[in-house]
Amino acid sequence: MSSKLIYFNKVTPALKKILESNDSRGMQIFYWHEIPEGERKNVLKEADYFLVATEKITKEMLQSAPKLKMVQKTGVGVDNIDIKTAKELGIPVCKTPGANAISVAELTIGMILSLYRKLNLLDKATKNGQWLMWEHRLTSYEVYGKTHGFIGFGKIGKETAKRSKALGTKIIYYDKIRADEEFENSLDAKYMELDEVLKNADIVSLHVPLLPETEGLIGKRELSLMKPTAILINVSRGKIVDENALAEALANNVIAGAGIDAWSSEPVERDNPLLAFDNVVATPHIGAGTKDALNRVLSMAFQNIALVEKGKTPMYVVN
Ligand code: NAD
Numbered sequence: 001m002s003s004k005l006i007y008f009n010k011v012t013p014a015l016k017k018i019l020e021s022n023d024s025r026g027m028q029i030f031y032w033h034e035i036p037e038g039e040r041k042n043v044l045k046e047a048d049y050f051l052v053a054t055e056k057i058t059k060e061m062l063q064s065a066p067k068l069k070m071v072q073k074t075g076v077g078v079d080n081i082d083i084k085t086a087k088e089l090g091i092p093v094c095k096t097p098g099a100n101a102i103s104v105a106e107l108t109i110g111m112i113l114s115l116y117r118k119l120n121l122l123d124k125a126t127k128n129g130q131w132l133m134w135e136h137r138l139t140s141y142e143v144y145g146k147t148h149g150f151i152g153f154g155k156i157g158k159e160t161a162k163r164s165k166a167l168g169t170k171i172i173y174y175d176k177i178r179a180d181e182e183f184e185n186s187l188d189a190k191y192m193e194l195d196e197v198l199k200n201a202d203i204v205s206l207h208v209p210l211l212p213e214t215e216g217l218i219g220k221r222e223l224s225l226m227k228p229t230a231i232l233i234n235v236s237r238g239k240i241v242d243e244n245a246l247a248e249a250l251a252n253n254v255i256a257g258a259g260i261d262a263w264s265s266e267p268v269e270r271d272n273p274l275l276a277f278d279n280v281v282a283t284p285h286i287g288a289g290t291k292d293a294l295n296r297v298l299s300m301a302f303q304n305i306a307l308v309e310k311g312k313t314p315m316y317v318v319n
Contacts, residue, residue, distance in 0.1 A: 003048040003309060008032045008055040018291070022298040025309055049305055054266075054285070057081040062089055070308050074297045075100055075288055076155070077237060078318050079210040087319040094316045096300040098155045100288035105159035107287050108205050108235050109167070111259030112148075114281045115231045116141045121278045139256075144168035149201025151194065151217070152208035152236065153179050160205060161187055172197050175208075198225040203233065210237035218242065223249040231257040235287045238264035247273035250280065261287045 005027045007019060020029065030043050032055070044064040050057060050071040057071060059082045071086055071093045078095055086093045114120055118136050125132050148164045150157045150173035158179070161171050171189040173179070174197045179189065194217075198204060204226060208214045218232070219242040226232070232255060234241050243264050249255050257279035263272070266285055274280050288297070304314045 002026055002028050004028045004030065004043075004046050005049040005051055005305070006030045006032055006043060006047050008050065008052040008057065015294075018294060019298060022295070022302045024302065025306055027305075049308075051301060051305075052081065054080055057086075059085040062086055062091065070094060070305065070314055072096075072301045072305055072314075074294075074301050077209055079237060083319045092314055092317045093319045094301075094304055094314050095318055096297045096304075097316055099297040099300045100293040101155040101159040103290045103293035104156045104207075104235050104287035105163055106290075107261060107283070108156075108160045108233055108259075109163050111233050111235070111261070111281050111283075112143060112164075112203055112205075112231065115257045115259055115279065116143055120281050142168075143203075146170070146202035147172060147200055148203045148205070149173065149192075149197035150175075151197060151204065151206050153189075154207060156235070157205075157207035158183065160207065161189060164203075169203070172200055194222075195225055198222055199227075202227065202230050204230060205233040206236040206240055208236055208240060210239055215239050216242050218246070220245040220248070223254055226255050228253055229256050231255065231259065233259040235259070235261045238262045238266065243272065243274060247277075250274070250277050257281075259283075261285055 007029060010033050011031050023029065035043050041064060044061060046067060047065050048067055048069050050068065051074065052071065053074045057080065062068065062082060062085050068091050071081055071091060073081065073093065073095045076095045076097055078093060081093055083093050117140050122132060122136065144167060146169050148169040148171055150161060153173040153175040157173065165171055165187045171187045172192050173189055174192055174194045178191050184191065206218065208217065217240050223245055246258060250258065259281040260274060261283045262285055268275065275282060304316065308314050
């Protein structure tokens, strides 16, 4: 009998096709949002695998799945999964490291260029019949020659740094673990303490995971250290930034702009003050949202599940 897998995020017919084409073992796949409420308990009871992107995997779900062999995240940020309960139950939680790093890196660069050249504002204005050919020149910039500061220099931080360097920036970074010398040398990247990165960077981008110690990492004090011309890009997790402090900083010209893909509450609330700013580029958590990344992530996820099917230990276990 084939194994049973539940996929927890919403799917479109096209996404189902990609998902199923990566399942070389012909598993029975259940789509959480298509299972009637009343039947979910029974499906959980029989599930061998959970496959999840961003939906919450709670203690109750894990406790209701006695046959569960593994929770496979399609991505790297595992803050939506109750890892502690999974560990207590002896269920490995696995991620797909690096598989979506290029997509997130490209979005980061896109947000920087958009803010530096006011693309979101000028796109809207041009379509509305305004011709702002000269109005924004003195507050638009080249990326070339600027200092890009990284907070978190793991897979996404490094992929972003390579692309930023190619545009002519100077790379500085903070991470709790220093990168190896060879990588630092390849980009002439300088390691600094967090406050020094904030003080020296023209562009600050966030690439740390959401953990108890990174929640609220960027608040009023940290924003006040940044240059008034600097921009902040959050493509990591919303709660790493104090959003109210950021809105206040933008309103008072403490910093010059922000690119935000990850929000403290998702979908972002309509009255979130950050949505009101022209100098905020807002996206709906699409850092990893490309077909290319999806294919890479799903291929890696199903290969990992296949290991467990063969009785082997899975890779990239986080608990
Ligand atoms: P990674 O594990 O390769 O890198 C994370 C880095 O953060 C590591 O170098 C680690 O040492 C560092 N770090 C961890 N805790 C720290 C701390 N307290 N202080 C300083 N540094 C610390 O992960 P990654 O693939 O680069 O992804 C980073 C994060 O990006 C993920 O955890 C996730 O939250 C987010 N992400 C967002 C999207 C999106 O769609 N926007 C997609 C993928 C990942």
